[in-house]
Amino acid sequence: MKFEKTPGWLDWYTGPAKPTFKLPAGAVDAHCHVFGPGAEFPFAPERKYTPCDASKHQLFALRDHLGFERNVIVQATCHGADNRAMVDALLASDGKARGVATVKRSVTDEELQAMHDAGVRGVRFNFVKRLVDFTPKDELMEIASRIAKWGWHVVIYFEAVDLPELWDFFTALPTTVVVDHMGRPDVSLPVDGPQFALFEKFMREHQNVWSKVSCPERLSVSGPKALNGEQNAYRDVIPFAKRIVEQFPDRVLWGTDWPHPNLKDHMPDDGLLVDFIPHIAPTAELQRKLLVDNPNRLYWKD
Numbered sequence: 001m002k003f004e005k006t007p008g009w010l011d012w013y014t015g016p017a018k019p020t021f022k023l024p025a026g027a028v029d030a031h032c033h034v035f036g037p038g039a040e041f042p043f044a045p046e047r048k049y050t051p052c053d054a055s056k057h058q059l060f061a062l063r064d065h066l067g068f069e070r071n072v073i074v075q076a077t078c079h080g081a082d083n084r085a086m087v088d089a090l091l092a093s094d095g096k097a098r099g100v101a102t103v104k105r106s107v108t109d110e111e112l113q114a115m116h117d118a119g120v121r122g123v124r125f126n127f128v129k130r131l132v133d134f135t136p137k138d139e140l141m142e143i144a145s146r147i148a149k150w151g152w153h154v155v156i157y158f159e160a161v162d163l164p165e166l167w168d169f170f171t172a173l174p175t176t177v178v179v180d181h182m183g184r185p186d187v188s189l190p191v192d193g194p195q196f197a198l199f200e201k202f203m204r205e206h207q208n209v210w211s212k213v214s215c216p217e218r219l220s221v222s223g224p225k226a227l228n229g230e231q232n233a234y235r236d237v238i239p240f241a242k243r244i245v246e247q248f249p250d251r252v253l254w255g256t257d258w259p260h261p262n263l264k265d266h267m268p269d270d271g272l273l274v275d276f277i278p279h280i281a282p283t284a285e286l287q288r289k290l291l292v293d294n295p296n297r298l299y300w301k302d
């Protein structure tokens with residue numbers, strides 16, 4: 001099948017720099033995606049965007065170029081609940097990738113078992129309205145209770161303004177809960193203001209909640225952008241991410257978010273995104289926890 005990209009779509013950057021920051025041995029890129037290729041793994045009819053292709057081979061080449069050892073491949077919404085492209089990548093990874101799937105209530109135990117065997121360790125619930133249609137919470141809770149039996153966790157993606165309304169549902173989830181991209185704070189608000197304080201309270205009061213301190217390129221308002229060798233990119237995001245890393249060093253993850261779906265302004269250089277890490281995790285110990293210990297504990301415990 002041939003797919004037309006969404007108008008204005010920005011393709012991922014093909015010439016990433018070699019990072020200046022040397023990743024510790026065993027580092028995991030704990031949030032990335034594959035898109036298709038559409039001709040082999042068609043995008044889902046219910047998708048809200050049509051991306052460029054971003055294959056498993058291209059992802060593995062980026063992993064090696066940047067110096068990561070492993071990937072966590074998160075089901076992208078353009079594939080809906082058809083997990084074939086993601087599972088195919090896991091199976092081709094030689095044990096170097098684990099996955100997070102999207103499933104419907106109709107998923108069978110056999111299908112869950114097959115995904116587990118391929119390396120899936122979580123499901124993603126998405127509440128970002130521009131990306132998905134609404135799924136009733138009782139359906140999501142039923143899925144969460146079922147996947148808990150496999151020792152999987154739930155990944156949640158939402159916008160900071162929606163946290164109050166989602167609070168009761170999130171805090172009732174029976175598994176480890178991993179928040180994508182720090183719950184998308186508005187970084188033009190004060191880091192010690194009420195919006196981010198609520199997110200910190202969410203993590204502080206619920207020891208099962210983890211956060212990905214990823215996506216400065218999505219959250220930044222001020223820039224500068226991770227392009228043309230810029231070593232001080234996305235300065236406005238640093239206080240937010242650093243605060244989470246320092247307060248909850250054993251419950252944070254980091255990922256490139258390659259191939260960066262739906263960016264409208266620019267496509268970052270992934271090598272320079274890796275160079276962002278020491279700004280938010282300034283010590284070797286914090287870096288090791290963020291990049292090695294935490295993702296391996298969550299995704300490679302067996």
Ligand SMILES: O=C(O)c1cc(C(=O)O)oc(=O)c1
Pocket residue numbers: 075076077078131180218257261262
């Ligand atoms: O903000 C986004 O547009 C976005 C989209 C997806 C996806 O479509 O799965 O995943 C992400 O991590 C971020």
